[in-house]
Amino acid sequence: MPSGWSLIRLGTILVYLFMFAPVAVVVLLSFNSSQFGSFPMEGVSFRWFVELWNNDAIVRAFQTSLVLGALTSVISTTLGVLGSLAMVRYSFPGKNLIATALIAPILVPEVVLAVALLLFLGALGQPKSFVLLLAGHVIFTLPFVVLVVQARLVGVRREYEEAAMSLGAGPVQTFFQVTLPLILPAVLAGGLFAFTISFDDITGTLFWKPGGVETVPTQIFAMLRNSISPEINALGTVMIVMTVALPLLGAAAARRLSRGRGGG
Amino acid sequence: MTEATTHAVTLQKVVKRYGDFTAVHQTDLGIEDGSFLTLLGPSGCGKTTTLRMIAGLTSITEGDILIKGTRVNDLPIHKRNLGIVFQNYALFPHKTVQENVAFGLKYRKVSADEARRRVGEALELVQLPQTADRFPSQLSGGQQQRIALARAIVIQPDVLLLDEPLSALDANLREDMRVELKRIQHSLGITTVFVTHDQSEALAMSDRIVVMSAGHVEQVGSPEEVYNRPSSEFVARFLGASNILEARIVSADRTGAKVETQGLGTFQAAIDQDETRRFAEGQKVKLSIRAEKLALTATGKGAAEVASGDAPDIARFDGRVTTVDYQGQVARYFLEAGGHQLQAINTIDEHPLSEGEAVSVGVRARDVVVLPQ
Ligand SMILES: Nc1ncnc2c1ncn2[C@@H]1O[C@H](COP(=O)(O)OP(=O)(O)OP(=O)(O)O)[C@@H](O)[C@H]1O
Ligand SMILES: [Mg+2]
Numbered sequence A: 001m002p003s004g005w006s007l008i009r010l011g012t013i014l015v016y017l018f019m020f021a022p023v024a025v026v027v028l029l030s031f032n033s034s035q036f037g038s039f040p041m042e043g044v045s046f047r048w049f050v051e052l053w054n055n056d057a058i059v060r061a062f063q064t065s066l067v068l069g070a071l072t073s074v075i076s077t078t079l080g081v082l083g084s085l086a087m088v089r090y091s092f093p094g095k096n097l098i099a100t101a102l103i104a105p106i107l108v109p110e111v112v113l114a115v116a117l118l119l120f121l122g123a124l125g126q127p128k129s130f131v132l133l134l135a136g137h138v139i140f141t142l143p144f145v146v147l148v149v150q151a152r153l154v155g156v157r158r159e160y161e162e163a164a165m166s167l168g169a170g171p172v173q174t175f176f177q178v179t180l181p182l183i184l185p186a187v188l189a190g191g192l193f194a195f196t197i198s199f200d201d202i203t204g205t206l207f208w209k210p211g212g213v214e215t216v217p218t219q220i221f222a223m224l225r226n227s228i229s230p231e232i233n234a235l236g237t238v239m240i241v242m243t244v245a246l247p248l249l250g251a252a253a254a255r256r257l258s259r260g261r262g263g264g
Numbered sequence B: 001m002t003e004a005t006t007h008a009v010t011l012q013k014v015v016k017r018y019g020d021f022t023a024v025h026q027t028d029l030g031i032e033d034g035s036f037l038t039l040l041g042p043s044g045c046g047k048t049t050t051l052r053m054i055a056g057l058t059s060i061t062e063g064d065i066l067i068k069g070t071r072v073n074d075l076p077i078h079k080r081n082l083g084i085v086f087q088n089y090a091l092f093p094h095k096t097v098q099e100n101v102a103f104g105l106k107y108r109k110v111s112a113d114e115a116r117r118r119v120g121e122a123l124e125l126v127q128l129p130q131t132a133d134r135f136p137s138q139l140s141g142g143q144q145q146r147i148a149l150a151r152a153i154v155i156q157p158d159v160l161l162l163d164e165p166l167s168a169l170d171a172n173l174r175e176d177m178r179v180e181l182k183r184i185q186h187s188l189g190i191t192t193v194f195v196t197h198d199q200s201e202a203l204a205m206s207d208r209i210v211v212m213s214a215g216h217v218e219q220v221g222s223p224e225e226v227y228n229r230p231s232s233e234f235v236a237r238f239l240g241a242s243n244i245l246e247a248r249i250v251s252a253d254r255t256g257a258k259v260e261t262q263g264l265g266t267f268q269a270a271i272d273q274d275e276t277r278r279f280a281e282g283q284k285v286k287l288s289i290r291a292e293k294l295a296l297t298a299t300g301k302g303a304a305e306v307a308s309g310d311a312p313d314i315a316r317f318d319g320r321v322t323t324v325d326y327q328g329q330v331a332r333y334f335l336e337a338g339g340h341q342l343q344a345i346n347t348i349d350e351h352p353l354s355e356g357e358a359v360s361v362g363v364r365a366r367d368v369v370v371l372p373q
Helices: A004-030 A048-056 A056-089 A095-107 A111-124 A130-156 A158-167 A171-199 A203-210 A216-226 A230-260 B047-055 B096-109 B112-125 B141-153 B173-189 B199-205 B223-228 B233-239 B273-278 B305-310
Strands: B007-018 B021-032 B036-040 B064-067 B082-085 B157-161 B192-197 B207-211 B216-221 B241-254 B257-261 B265-269 B284-288 B295-298 B314-326 B328-337 B340-347 B359-363 B370-373
Touching: A004 A230, A004 B021, A004 B257, A048 A056, A048 A230, A056 A095, A056 A171, A056 A216, A095 A130, A111 A203, A111 B359, A130 A171, A130 A203, A158 A171, A158 B265, A158 B370, A171 A230, A203 B112, A216 A230, A216 B284, A216 B314, B021 B192, B021 B216, B036 B047, B036 B359, B047 B064, B047 B082, B047 B157, B047 B192, B064 B314, B082 B141, B096 B141, B096 B328, B112 B141, B141 B173, B157 B284, B173 B199, B173 B241, B199 B223, B207 B233, B216 B223, B216 B233, B233 B284, B233 B370, B241 B340, B241 B370, B257 B284, B265 B370, B295 B340, B328 B359
Parallel strands: B036 B192, B036 B207, B082 B157, B157 B192
Antiparallel strands: B007 B021, B007 B064, B207 B216, B241 B257, B241 B284, B257 B265, B284 B370, B295 B359, B314 B328, B314 B359, B328 B340
């Protein structure tokens, strides 16, 4: 008779299967040499990855996604660090309101946010553009950066900065010499977050993207409307590698960084 | 030379308020060049606030602060040339000892060679020359504190500010560091402001002590002055163990005052010449007598005999030991005399007095301090 524990184990395995089996199928099928994206697999090949590489639309979407993700990440992180500094280190009127406003984009449903930004742009009489798309992604990723960086900054005692200033470092020098190095792991994590969120966002992107511009998710979405091509499996595999491997790499780098500094 | 220029730091009518709450009431203070000044007082009395105002880390509500005769109210901290040592060291965890100590030199026009030499000297001075390549997390608490000190003095600051720098260390280390710190301060001749709530630290290290209470300066003086001639009941109680008695002035002249207590008879009390004016006949006052200034003698020996050997300025009264707190070299006695609970600390020769023993208590006029009511 199976004991309670083995039942739980069985349940856990089933849940994981349910969650990851589809992903595994996508990855597996991306290496299928058959024309049709279904089992049984006929043989292993990199054919679909090569096709991907030769598909101009996909390569363009990829470039767009990379540029968009990178810019979003840099802008969000910069703004997020500045915002966190203001929230943690200074007190000023209306601080609570601003703190809420910074986090709000997480709480508001993405569709609402997307429409709101679009309406706002309409009111200004501007056409959709890449800048709008970028702005949308920045607004949407900023809260994640702020939350991560703020949490870290709270743990960095004021005395470090006061000590630096007493030794002659101005506020800017103090930031780059002391504050930034101490919050660097959180800054990197925030930046990676922003990148991966931007990289696989579809809801907002569908609303904001100007005509003719596709990101990887909207490209897949468009391709799905015609047929389920094995190319999509290959593309899915590439995206999984990007969004899973990148944060892992980042975490490893951050760990290395803090070890190198004797921070243990 | 004017007064202000012989002072490294001057506080003029300085006030600090947080909203309605006054953390530091109007304070005037001059800190002599090269001296070691301690701000001493119980928790929350405004020591840190005062120190931070000098440092420029806290804004001042009213008044002026002068460093080397220059008004610095609006000068930001990084332009004040001060060395600060924090209670928790605040060494930069991502920099090596070498980089930590050299930090302040980056913002002063010092060549790389010169910087290396000065960092080396500073590390010698705090006796940790071999730690240059380590990170702060690889040092003990005491070592971190020394490095923090080295980092603060290597820039040759005009004033060294220390906020309870020893309180995070364990008792033995604290005493070593106390001596060490004083040695370094003395050898550099650097003006130092030291904050502590530990009276023994203050007494051992300071040239001058500022005793603070609830945002007020209670007394400023040398360790001996504040210990032996407290100017208020607060100071008398805060430093060491004191007996405080209610009394009335019978007469006061240039040499001293005659005071009458309830239950213990009349005493001669020493007062300074300029204090004579402060006390009028019949005025109610308080007396402060240090526990170690009450000399106990067992009355079994014969009271008359004891008294006959006394100098003329010694007053005597009878009492009874209620509790003995034996401490080896000395004993602390709690006694009952004339309806008062008193304590006395006496060195022990042969045997301590025992509980319940009747004693004769002698006290010299110069050890009786008259305090205003
Ligand atoms: N930022 C602030 N806002 C309001 N009140 C404050 C602030 N900083 C200090 N205070 C108050 O001012 C008073 C003096 O504080 P301070 O830190 O100077 O005390 P302290 O003498 O250094 O005490 P401790 O020995 O505990 O360090 C305290 O009552 C404290 O509550
Ligand atoms: Mg304090």
